Amino acid sequence: MLEKYVELLKEHSLKITPQRLQILKYLDTHNTHPTVEEIYSELKKRSPSLSKTTVYNSLETLQKHSLIQLLTISGTQARYDFKHDMHHHFLCTNCGKIIDIDIKCPNIEKIVKEGYEIEEVHGYFKGLCKQCVQQQRGRRRES
Amino acid sequence: MLEKYVELLKEHSLKITPQRLQILKYLDTHNTHPTVEEIYSELKKRSPSLSKTTVYNSLETLQKHSLIQLLTISGTQARYDFKHDMHHHFLCTNCGKIIDIDIKCPNIEKIVKEGYEIEEVHGYFKGLCKQCVQQQRGRRRES
DNA sequence: GTGGCTGCAAATCATTTGCATATAC
DNA sequence: GTATATGCAAATGATTTGCAGCCAC
Numbered sequence: 001m002l003e004k005y006v007e008l009l010k011e012h013s014l015k016i017t018p019q020r021l022q023i024l025k026y027l028d029t030h031n032t033h034p035t036v037e038e039i040y041s042e043l044k045k046r047s048p049s050l051s052k053t054t055v056y057n058s059l060e061t062l063q064k065h066s067l068i069q070l071l072t073i074s075g076t077q078a079r080y081d082f083k084h085d086m087h088h089h090f091l092c093t094n095c096g097k098i099i100d101i102d103i104k105c106p107n108i109e110k111i112v113k114e115g116y117e118i119e120e121v122h123g124y125f126k127g128l129c130k131q132c133v134q135q136q137r138g139r140r141r142e143s
Numbered sequence: 144m145l146e147k148y149v150e151l152l153k154e155h156s157l158k159i160t161p162q163r164l165q166i167l168k169y170l171d172t173h174n175t176h177p178t179v180e181e182i183y184s185e186l187k188k189r190s191p192s193l194s195k196t197t198v199y200n201s202l203e204t205l206q207k208h209s210l211i212q213l214l215t216i217s218g219t220q221a222r223y224d225f226k227h228d229m230h231h232h233f234l235c236t237n238c239g240k241i242i243d244i245d246i247k248c249p250n251i252e253k254i255v256k257e258g259y260e261i262e263e264v265h266g267y268f269k270g271l272c273k274q275c276v277q278q279q280r281g282r283r284r285e286s
Numbered sequence: 287g288t289g290g291c292t293g294c295a296a297a298t299c300a301t302t303t304g305c306a307t308a309t310a311c
Numbered sequence: 312g313t314a315t316a317t318g319c320a321a322a323t324g325a326t327t328t329g330c331a332g333c334c335a336c
Contacts, residue, residue, distance in 0.1 A: 015335055017291065036325080051293035056326070058291090072218035072267075076301085077325065090259060105248040105266075115273035116233060122267040123248075124215075130258035158310055160316065179300080194318040199301070201316090219326085220300065291334075298327070308317070 004028075012065040019050065020058050027068055027082035033089070033098040035077045073098060073124045088123030094132040101125060147171075155208040162193065163201050170211055170225035176232070176241040178220045216241060216267045231266030237275040244268060 005024040009016050022043050027034070034042075040055045059080055062068045071079040073091050079098065081089075088101040101123065112118060128136065148167040152159050165186050170177070177185075183198045202223055205211045214222040216234050222241065224232075231244040244266065255261060271279065 015290070017335075019292075049293075053294075053327085054292050061291095070218065072215045075213070075215035075221065078218065090254070093262065101254055103248070103250040103253055105246070105250060107246040107248060108268075110246055111233070111244055111268065115276055116268070117271040117276050118268055119236065119270040120268070122216075122265075122269075124265040124267065125254065125259070125261055125263070126265075127262040128260040133258055133260050158315065160310075162317075192318075196302085196319075197317050204316095288336095289334105290336100292332085294330090294332105296327105296329085298325105300323105300325085302321105302323070304319105304321085306317105306319090308315105310315080311313095 008067055012067060014061065014065060017058075018047070019054050020062065022047065023055065023058050024062065024067070024082070027080055031100070033071055033079045033081050035079055037077070039080070071098070071122070071124075073122075073126075086121055088125065090125040090127070090129065092129035092132055093126055094128055094136075097129060099129060151210055155210065157204065157208060160201075161190070162197050163205065165190065166198065166201050167205065167210070167225070170223055174225075174243070176214055176222045176224050178222055180220070182223070214241070214265070214267075216265075216269075229264055231268065233268040233270070233272065235272035235275055236269055237271055237278075240272055242272060 002021045002025060005021045005028070006016055008024065009020060014020070023039060026039055026043060032038075036052070036055055036059065039059075040050065040052045043055070044050050059068065059070075059078075063070045063080070066084055069081040069084050071081055071089060073079065073089050083100070088103065090099045090101050091097075092099070103123075105123070108118070108121060145164045145168060148164045148171070149159055151167065152163060157163070166182060169182055169186060175181075179195070179198055179202065182202075183193065183195045186198070187193050202211070202213075202221075206213045206223070209227055212224040212227050214224055214232060216222065216232050226243070231246065233242045233244050234240075235242070246266075248266070251261070251264060
């Protein structure tokens with residue numbers, strides 16, 4: 001079950017610790033782009049000895065090796081994403097959810113041609129998600 | 144000289160205070176995407192009574208009225224941009240500079256069609272800026 | 287065996303809050 | 312005159328740091 005994550009860590013010559021494996025598994029199986037606090041309090045339930053410092057350390061290590069992605073969309077807390085392929089994110093200003101957005105931007109290579117060396121690309125959208133748009137329409141109809 | 148900013152504030156029915164005018168002017172004349180601390184310590188030189196709380200308050204008000212833009216590209220501190228039209232940003236991981244990027248993404252409207260209501264779009268790129276790429280090449284040649 | 291990892295407590299840093307005074311309109 | 316903005320000090324909350332003991336390799 002955890003073999004997938006053992007392999008991932010091995011590929012990057014990282015030590016295989018139970019904490020790292022649990023963090024990777026949690027991110028892989030939850031598509032919610034959780035905060036450090038969310039990851040910590042959830043894993044703490046099953047591993048009461050877990051330290052928040054370890055969560056911070058592990059996330060930093062995994063991110064530096066590009067196993068996971070750090071999102072700065074909220075501006076107040078870091079959020080993490082297991083998927084490290086290029087995709088974008090939508091933050092709903094009403095319900096707070098962060099949703100994956102899969103659009104391609106064909107013009108990105110233009111800035112490579114200009115002489116930049118790109119390591120990361122983040123597309124952040126903010127507004128109302130589909131469900132909250134629907135809800136608002138309903139409320140408008142009532143009044 | 145400050146009339147431009149007086150007008151801007153009037154258009155948004157915001158009270159015209161010397162602090163707000165100075166902050167707007169600073170952002171308009173500095174294309175560096177400064178932090179709160181940078182804005183504060185710079186303006187404090189000429190207005191020693193200025194409070195950092197006022198800088199925070201003013202920036203929040205101006206941003207809520209879309210007079211300025213809040214960037215979360217660094218993840219650790221807020222940065223502000225006077226330009227509020229759609230454009231993107233590049234953070235150099237070597238020198239720390241934040242540079243404006245003007246590319247268009249023709250696919251954004253796709254997610255509007257899907258039912259989202261977009262209020263903000265942020266494109267964040269991270270990597271090496273042109274100058275740092277040049278520097279690195281030079282260093283590589285030497286060794 | 288050893289260097290890197292974990293976990294705890296304390297420290298740091300950006301940002302927010304409470305409140306009294308001052309100012310724009 | 313009144314509602315809102317300013318400025319100060321204290322509080323908060325996310326993240327970082329120092330360090331002792333532990334574990335992966």
